[in-house]
Amino acid sequence: MIHVENLSKHFGEVNAIQEIDFTVNDGEILGFLGPNGAGKTTTLRIITTFLTPSGGRVTVDDLDVAEHSAEIRKRIGYLPELNPLYDEMLVYEQLRFVAESRNIVGRWFTEALHRVIDVCGIKEVIHRPVGELSKGYRQRVGLAMAIIHDPDILILDEPSAGLDPNQIVEIRELIKQLGREKTVIMSSHILQEVQEVADRMVILNNGQVVADGTTAELMAGFEGKASLNLDVKSASEASVTGLTRKFTDIKVRENSLHDGHGHLLLEYSTGHDLREQIFHYAVESGWIILEMSRTQAKLEDLFRKLTIENGGPHA
Ligand SMILES: Nc1ncnc2c1ncn2[C@@H]1O[C@H](COP(=O)(O)OP(=O)(O)O)[C@@H](O)[C@H]1O
Ligand SMILES: [Mg+2]
Known part of the structure; x- marks a missing residue:
């Protein structure tokens, strides 16, 4: 269990994060979402003990990161944003180097090596120089380095940044698989990715938690707009105007009616479901409804609203 309490970090004048709180439960995959400059990397570097907080605290399994860095580093595997690899080493040597730094040697290294080769799918490249790897394989090797000591917690900072679409799918699958056994925090600035992989998300903007x-749950609390697509016949312009008079919450966003036949796009706030009233109105007005479909407000709208309308990313 990871608790982030009232955590702040400033770099001189820059407040990278300000009094943030969130919790990561055991076994959960938490998506840590926010635009560039939101404070994701700073937060993850504090949790992994590579940065000290300016205020507040973080505990991992009840251990304070400020006091127990060595113990916490044993429990955490960390894939940093700029995954630093030695290009001139062979993949196998790179892994041995990381293992040695954790005192995993001899038989234990052999066992660990087989495990990470298997889990991360890096058998083909194990004797290749790191510098020759594709970006997708570099990330796999980075993950292998992060889990060489079989930690319970994995912290991945923008693990799919810079990958092509196929590699993104592969790395996501790998993260989901690792998430079955481990507690994972994965940061990203891409909502769709977090939605696909994570059980829960914390959205950060301007160094503050804006949603959790x-x-x-996030959608339920989001008063966005619902859209209703209607294909109709026999709908007079007067009756369309009449609809917006009767229901003042409804706006006609598109109207391509010719002689009463065509498409209407209606919009209203999702707080009230007006489909039934619209249906009855249509029947009363003699409309023939050929099609009626609703588009719900999307989580993207919420993300955009939270991260743009709250002032956007740091300059
Ligand atoms: N070492 C540093 N020195 C000065 N400012 C920093 C440093 N690291 C991060 N920042 C600033 O803190 C803010 C948050 O950065 P970061 O945590 O990297 O965000 P993210 O990972 O969400 O893109 C940004 O304004 C960034 O410029
Ligand atoms: Mg970052």
């Missing part, structure tokens, strides 16, 4: 919950 499952996709469903």
Whole structure:
């Protein structure tokens, strides 16, 4: 269990994060979402004990990161944002180097090596120089380095940044698989990725937590707009105007009616579901409804709203 309490970090005048709170439960995959400059890397570097907080505290399994860095580094595997590799080493040597730094040698190294080769799918490249690897394989090797000591917690900072679409899918699958056994925090500035991989998300903007919950929870609290697509016949312009008079919450966003036949796009706030009233109005007005479909406000809208309307990323 990871507790982040009232955590702040400033670099001189820059407040990178300000009094943030969130919790990561055991076994959970937490998506740590926010635009560039939101403070994701800073937070992750504090949790992994590579940076000290300016205020507040972080505990990992009840151990304070400020006091127990060595113990916490044993429990955490960390894939930094700029995954630093030695290009001139062979993949196998790179892994041995990381293992040695954790005192994993001899038989224990052999065992660990087989495990990470298997989990991360890096058998083909194990005798290749790191500098010759594709970006996808570099990330796999980075993950292998992060889990060489079989930690319970994995912290991945923008693990799919710079990958092509196929590699992104592969790395996501790998993260999901690792998430079955481990507690994972994965940062990203891409909502879709977090939605696909994570159980829960914390959204950061301007160094502050602006949302925390499952996709469903976040949506439930989001008063966005619902859109209703209607294909109709026999709908007079007067009756369309009449609809917006009767229901003042409804706006007509598109109207391509010709002689009463065509498409209408209606919009209203998701707080009230007006489909039934619209249906009855249509029947009363003699419209023939050929099609009626609703588009719900999307989580993207919420993300955009939270991260743009709150002032956007740091300059
Ligand atoms: N070492 C540093 N010195 C000065 N400012 C920093 C440093 N690291 C991060 N920052 C600033 O802190 C803010 C948050 O950065 P960061 O945590 O890297 O965000 P993210 O990972 O979400 O893109 C940014 O404004 C960034 O410029
Ligand atoms: Mg970052």
